[in-house]
Amino acid sequence: MKLLDWYIIKKFLSAFFFTVLVLVSVICVIDFTEKNDNFMKHSLPMGKIIFGYYVYLFPYFANLLSPITVFIAVVFVTAQLAARTEIVAILASGVSFRRLLRPYAIGGAVVGVVIFAFVGWILPIGNKTRVQFEKDYVKNPYRFKERNIHIRVGPKSYAYMESYDNTANVGFRFALETIDGTLLRRRMTADAITWDSTKHVWHLTQQLVRTFRGPQDETLLTLPPRDTTLNLFPKDFASTYRLAETLTLPELNKLIRTKQERGADDTQTYLSEKYERYSYPFAIIILTLIGVILSARKSRAGVGGQIALGFVLAFVFIIFVIFSRNLAQVGQLSPLLAAWIPSMLFSGIGLALYRFVPK
Secondary structure (H helix, E strand, O other): HHHHHHHHEEEHHHHHHHHHHHHHHHHHHHHHOOOOOOHHHHHOHHHHHHHHHHHHHHHHHHHHHHHHHHHHHHHHHHHHHHHHHHHHHHOOOOHHHHHHHHHHHHHHHHHHHHHHHHHHHHHHHHHHHHHHHHHHOOOOOOOOOOOOEEOOOOOOOOEOOOEOOOOOOOEEEEEEEEEEEOOEEEEEEEEEEEEOOOOEEEOOOOOOEEEEEOOOEEEEEEOOOOOOOOOHHHHHHHHOOHHHHHHHHHHHHHHHHHHHHOOOOOHHHHHHHHHHHHHHHHHHHHHHHHHHHHOOOOOHHHHHHHHHHHHHHHHHHHHHHHHHHHHHHHHOOOOOHHHHHHHHHHHHHHHHHHHHHOO
């Protein structure tokens, strides 16, 4: 890279980190004012609030707002260069506009790779503490309210509970069915099933076992209370509040495989989270290049007007991300496609701007 590349990359990354620091700090202050009543209710010391929560909330917001902060940083730096006629001088020296985009693309790629590693392996570790803090001191105690629960626990085995009490880890009206194709081969029922946290097994009350060998061949067997193991755990009934955010990529992949094996209804949510993590770095690069194209020439609105435009376009991108994610979660759109639609759409916008906007 030449001196010009280092000059632009340095200014871009400096502006990016400064924008993150200022914007996220303001948001954290606003968040504190909203949650202060909860903190006072639990008599939390300031040290625990800061080092047990906001230390982890800051990087969460930094990642969440990265498309906005990258875009603003690019617009701010490029508009300043244009206002001081530095870009005119660069282009007049024989550097093409496409060549001018290279240091920005490199800077955007650096930010994208860091964010990918951050959100894939580092951020989830802090999110575990942050989410648990919110559960303990901000949110109301969780109660599992679903009824008539069906969960696949084996290739041919399905567990059923009429209801489950997650505070005592007790399931009521339990049934374990073995189904071969479309035929019910065995059904075991018990009034209750309780998790034994010391033995890490389930304790069943007296069971009635029905075995079906044919249309007219059925046997009944009564079994005394006993312990058993199942591919079923109390965590399957625990709160899923922001669960995806607390999982590293390997943990997320493992959870997705488990949910697919069980035929869970919320698998789409976790697939969307996975694909979004892969698409985010590319979105960063695309927004970086769009920001350069929009702000590389002087504007009558000045730097402030161009930064305002940057805010608007970045928020439009976030809206598209949220809209696509919601469509994927309700099953109206493939999670893979939903994760990449905003990037593909803004890639088209970027190509159109590159072609038609005066450079």
